[in-house]
Amino acid sequence: MTASQGIALVDRDDDGVDKAFRSDVLAGLRQAQKAIPARWLYDDAGSQLFEDITTLEEYYPTRAETQILEARGPEFRDMIGSDRAVVEFGSGSSVKTPLLLKAIDPAAYVPLDISGDFLRQSSAALSDKFPGLPVYPVEADFMKPVTLPEEVEPMRKLGFFPGSTIGNMVARTAVDLLRSMRATLGGTEGERPLLLIGMDLVKETAVLEAAYDDAKGVTAEFNLNLARRINRELEGTIPVDAFVHRAIWNDDYSRIEMHLEATRDLEFEVCDEHFVMTAGETIHTENSHKFSPRSSNLLLLAGGWTPMARWTDDQGRFSVILAEASEHRNAP
Numbered sequence: 085m086t087a088s089q090g091i092a093l094v095d096r097d098d099d100g101v102d103k104a105f106r107s108d109v110l111a112g113l114r115q116a117q118k119a120i121p122a123r124w125l126y127d128d129a130g131s132q133l134f135e136d137i138t139t140l141e142e143y144y145p146t147r148a149e150t151q152i153l154e155a156r157g158p159e160f161r162d163m164i165g166s167d168r169a170v171v172e173f174g175s176g177s178s179v180k181t182p183l184l185l186k187a188i189d190p191a192a193y194v195p196l197d198i199s200g201d202f203l204r205q206s207s208a209a210l211s212d213k214f215p216g217l218p219v220y221p222v223e224a225d226f227m228k229p230v231t232l233p234e235e236v237e238p239m240r241k242l243g244f245f246p247g248s249t250i251g252n253m254v255a256r257t258a259v260d261l262l263r264s265m266r267a268t269l270g271g272t273e274g275e276r277p278l279l280l281i282g283m284d285l286v287k288e289t290a291v292l293e294a295a296y297d298d299a300k301g302v303t304a305e306f307n308l309n310l311a312r313r314i315n316r317e318l319e320g321t322i323p324v325d326a327f328v329h330r331a332i333w334n335d336d337y338s339r340i341e342m343h344l345e346a347t348r349d350l351e352f353e354v355c356d357e358h359f360v361m362t363a364g365e366t367i368h369t370e371n372s373h374k375f376s377p378r379s380s381n382l383l384l385l386a387g388g389w390t391p392m393a394r395w396t397d398d399q400g401r402f403s404v405i406l407a408e409a410s411e412h413r414n415a416p
């Protein structure tokens with residue numbers, strides 16, 4: 085295991101408070117529509133709750149995408165080949181990543197993650213499972229262009245971004261990320277990198293809302309954990325019991341929104357700053373955009389990627405798209 089950039093990527097103050105978390109929360113709570121970036125849902129408790137979500141009856145995306153990765157291995161192998169380095173944006177799931185690696189038998193695997201701990205854990209597990217595969221974990225924020233280890237520099241690249249995580253970003257951020265991925269993966273006009281990306285599809289509103297508001301209340305706990313995290317880490321006094329989880333389909337923006345809704349007028353402090361909410365007011369905590377084949381093509385093209393193939397599960401719920409870095413040329 086080499087090439088980890090080694091520096092801690094989380095900037096903490098003298099009290100051990102994550103500065104970016106604090107500034108995102110305070111800035112978000114000062115807004116007329118309170119909103120906190122979804123990335124803060126994933127502390128240890130939140131990450132565990134998300135794992136629990138993926139096993140829920142109502143939460144189809146993980147199963148649907150896994151089914152595609154299981155079924156389409158030979159096609160991936162034909163279209164991608166075995167000589168590429170797989171660069172995964174995020175340190176990977178113990179289920180999906182092995183399915184891809186088994187299918188295409190790549191030259192190397194490079195997981196990128198901002199959390200060094202996750203990265204080391206999942207890299208070690210993968211090395212055990214694929215003893216002959218060179219694994220080069222890189223601790224980095226993949227929202228920005230990343231320098232890859234020199235060992236993989238001469239290799240052609242396949243970016244892998246499963247989970248419909250792209251759907252958690254508004255279009256502008258998603259396009260920035262797609263362009264960063266292109267920069268990270270490099271290549272030349274003759275050797276353009278590929279990207280295999282999961283994108284969830286638009287479907288019946290009731291199915292979508294159930295997937296984000298399950299009967300057991302696990303997604304509600306996942307959402308409420310953000311308020312608990314603020315209380316734990318930012319000296320918050322949010323009355324968590326006075327909030328309820330909401331999952332709402334926003335048809336104009338084609339997305340599920342998660343909110344924490346105040347059930348009564350209430351007040352609280354975060355880092356000594358005072359906040360007031362009235363009954364029914366919400367804190368917006370996550371977007372999960374859902375795509376049509378056309379809207380996913382448009383987003384990929386806007387980010388510099390030309391879609392080449394698309395696969396869906398047998399119920400047409402989820403898509404996995406293979407795209408190639410677009411040729412630089414003047415339209416049309």
Ligand code: AVJ
Binds near residue numbers: 249295303371
């Ligand atoms: C896997 C991060 C894309 O948006 O479906 C699951 C996160 N939020 N339930 C998604 C999530 C609520 C999930 N992502």
